Amino acid sequence: MTARVCENCGIPDDELVLVRRVYVVPPSWDTPGSQTVIAEPELWCISCMSQYPCEIVDD
Ligand SMILES: [Zn+2]
Secondary structure, eight states, rough: OOOOOOOOTBBBSSOOOOEEEEEEOOOOOOSEEEEEOOOEEEEEEEHHHSOOOEEOOOO
């Protein structure tokens, strides 16, 4: 039996969701903020989804 683990925190979880990680760069005095969506989807647990910026992969 193979338990699936969250690809972000490594905790085994039955309710993993396919998401794309989003890197958020906050704006500062000389640069505007930006967001970069990582193309490669990852399986994340609900806890990581609520704590880190990500987009749910919808297919
Ligand atoms: Zn996680």
